[in-house]
Amino acid sequence: LVNLTFEPDTLIVLVGGSGAGKSTFAAARWPATSLLCLDTYRAMATDDAADQSASTVAAAVLDLLLDARLARGLPTVIDSTALEQPWRTHLLARARYWQRPTHAILFDLPLELRRRLNAVRERVVPDHVLLDQECLVPGVDQLLAEGFDRVDRVTTAHPHYRTAAVHGR
Numbered sequence: 500l501v502n503l504t505f506e507p508d509t510l511i512v513l514v515g516g517s518g519a520g521k522s523t524f525a526a527a528r529w530p531a532t533s534l535l536c537l538d539t540y541r542a543m544a545t546d547d548a549a550d551q552s553a554s555t556v557a558a559a560v561l562d563l564l565l566d567a568r569l570a571r572g573l574p575t576v577i578d579s580t581a582l583e584q585p586w587r588t589h590l591l592a593r594a595r596y597w598q599r600p601t602h603a604i605l606f607d608l609p610l611e612l613r614r615r616l617n618a619v620r621e622r623v624v625p626d627h628v629l630l631d632q633e634c635l636v637p638g639v640d641q642l643l644a645e646g647f648d649r650v651d652r653v654t655t656a657h658p659h660y661r662t663a664a665v666h667g668r
């Protein structure tokens with residue numbers, strides 16, 4: 500899978516649809532203080548992690564912490580779907596401002612697997628959302644073209660993922 504050796508001041512952006520396993524992947528690999536998660540800030544603003552009306556305030560909170568961490572050269576992981584190019588461009592611009600390396604981790608799982616993972620979670624995302632996200636998932640080449648220094652791809656082929664998936668079912 501992903502070779503997680505990187506410079507300590509790297510900005511890591513998780514990219515992938517709902518239920519692709521981004522938050523699970525991140526929680527297993529980084530300390531909680533490294534993770535900046537839009538859903539968490541939505542929940543803290545509204546008691547509902549899925550409340551999209553809190554996206555602006557959540558992004559503002561994330562931005563404050565992002566600049567604080569990048570300024571100090573601390574590893575920082577952005578946990579959001581990052582399926583919208585303007586959001587990725589914004590994150591890349593902050594990293595460039597602080598002259599930090601950037602690394603995208605692309606969660607490129609088949610829709611059927613995302614549906615399975617989504618079905619068993621506590622916060623089930625409506626199926627039409629999963630479907631709509633399908634065509635928004637960027638390719639590795641696109642992410643590199645946008646300016647990420649490095650892009651890794653997580654798929655079902657990943658042995659850790661397979662092991663975990665068997666465990667999860």
Ligand code: ATP
Pocket residue numbers: 515516517518519520521522523524538579580616617619620621624659660661662663664665666667668
């Ligand atoms: P969202 O964008 O909606 O926050 P996400 O990409 O963060 O989604 P997760 O919450 O990490 O997705 O995972 C979705 C569900 O799949 C959860 O119930 C989680 O426990 C389960 N899951 C994630 N990764 C794995 C895995 N490797 N094996 C088995 N189950 C997994």
Ligand code: MG
Pocket residue numbers: 521522523538578
């Ligand atoms: Mg998540």
